Amino acid sequence: MQRRTLLEKADFACPIVGTCLTISELRRICRKFGDLVPESASAYEAHVFLVGQAKLPGSPATKYLQKYLDKKYRREIRAFFKTEDEATLRRMWRERADAGDVPGAFWALMSHPGATDSLLRDVYGEVHMLSHQVGAANRADLARLAHLEDKLAEANAALDESKVVLRQAVAVWKSRCHKAMEELGLERSKRQAAERERISLRDAIEHSAVAAVRRDRDILSDQLRENTERLQATEAEAARQAVLLERLHGELQTTRQELADRDSEVAALEASLFAALGEAAVAHAAHAEHHRDDLAPHEEHLHGQCPVDCAAKAGLCPARAALAQGLPPHTAITGKRVLYVGGRASLVAHYKVLAEKFGCQLLHHDGGREQSAHRLWELLGCADAVVCPVDCVSHEACTLVKQACKGCLKPLILARSSGLSSLARSLAELGAPAQ
Template sequence: MSEHRLHGEVVHLARRKDGGGKLLQKMLDRRHEREIRRFDRARTVDDVRALWRESLERGEIPGAYWAAMTHPATDWTLVQDIFGEVHMLSHLVGQSNRADIRRLRQLEIDLAEREERIAAQEARIHELSEQRDTLSARQRASEALQSVTRVTATRPDDTSREAVQSLEARLARECAHAEALEEKLAILTESASRLSHDLAAEMARRKVVEAELSTTEAVMTVHNSLDETGDAASKPRFVCDLTGRTLLYVGGRPRQVAQLRRFVEARGGTLLSHDGGIEESRTLLPGLVNRSERVFFPVECVSHEATALVKRFCEAGGTPFQPVRSASLASFVHGLSSV
């Protein structure tokens, strides 16, 4: 059964009031028991809304979502607000993931094409090597024959002289052909080396894209498996909690920077931004760097001059800086994993 069909079956089951619906209710209550107990202290709809806001800022969404939706004090207005926030957050992350998935698939196609070209080049190099060896053997045989002819023909007649001249002309042609093949072999060997280097670079870039996608998915993954003792071994690998943090983003595109700011603010942080000197003065950079705990800049969407200034100001003030691969949300979230 596919995940979509399984989802539909569970939704159909939830609408029923028989034993299956009750079992589903009990299963969800057990899974999110910790959040339900935390929401039990809420007495009014405002209390429920405040607890929901706290969970949203920490990124602990699934358990808080179930606890808030099933709380007796939750009214229809709060249900619509909570559902709308989760729905729009899924759009924000889904849009970035789809773009990165498209780039990843294109990288896979490019890698396959490069591998085919390298295989063809290697086959051609092997063929030319065999031709060179054959010509070298023929050249050695011709030289040996020419030597024997010169020794035995002390007084060559016209016929033997023509034969020697023919052999010498043939030897010259074979030598020229061998030199041409060696030159072509050197060119193809250099081309294969460049293709191998490009292939390695593309594979490294693919690993970075996969890491960014994995980190982005981890932010939206359910991390409510902690027991009552708070066992450290069951804690998630990466929780995107930016409460009280101030970050600076230099470069990028205005619309994407606005998305990044909403992402950071939804997790309790503050994101300052500077376009790298396109419209904003670069004299503002030192003050922004001093106000920030860490500076990010997308290497593909910021000028070299702005990058050099940011690095210099960060090193002077002891502020960490983090270059990210692109201006996408996935690259930014992956960069946040080191904060």
């Protein structure tokens, strides 16, 4: 829908200009058109000029006034433009008129394409009568203003008289306060003198010889009682500590004896283990002799005819070493390097001998006691599998081994103890064929 222009509503130009523009806006718009309206012109003359221009087709003043009103009341125009219903437009006009927002709503209705003539006549009549009522109200307000100015002058005169009386009262009050402050100062000086005298008398009594002796006696009595109680508590604690030390000494002797017995048992078990490993080797040799046909494809290793280049490796061929010891020639760790992290230093040589019986090479790291973590990384790089006894290794080394084996996808066995039997089980688990 095309909105109606000011030229189309030329019959309502007078109320539109008079209602929708303030006096300052009226003069400012007239000044934009040069000498058409002189500076000394009254507000009425400026109003008549713009109303006349609004009725001329193609007038620059009319075009400018149209744009100015559309920009000033764009919010109201958008609100009214959303509906075409006459009842809704009347309701919106009534709400804004009751709220005192007449100019914007008036221009929005006058330029609305769907506003009927009856609605526009009603709104125009209401605005027209409102202007008369405003004029009458202004005259009444001027009369009331004159009356109020007279009453204000009387009130100002009464106020001046009250100020004079109040100043006199304040002067009297200040004089009395000054006198009271002087009396208060004299009274305060008297009380301070009395307080100083009381303090001097109390000090004289407290510093007398009798008071000093009594105070020293009480202090010494309290100190003696405290020292006696402290001595008794110290003696009781010393007796308790002596009994505790004696009991701990006996437990230490018992523990040492049990440790020596355990070491003997461990040595015996390790000897038994080596003997059992020797018997296992003999049994494997007999088994290999019995199944010579199964081992025939591997005899070429014993005659220097390996299908792979074993000469590039240090030592004998792993399969040949396994056959020489009576172990199965092909296990998962045959010829591999197994890294043992932690354990007891006194068993390192036995660890390596046991690993040789399984046909693999044992690399050892003490788990961080003396060797560095950098050395552990080097050994992890060249190892094919890792065994770590959890009872004899540092927490940092164990964590490092777990992370490295997980990242490199290397087999890792966490043995429950650092003994030879535990290592043998771990190597057997690594050498077992995959299921």
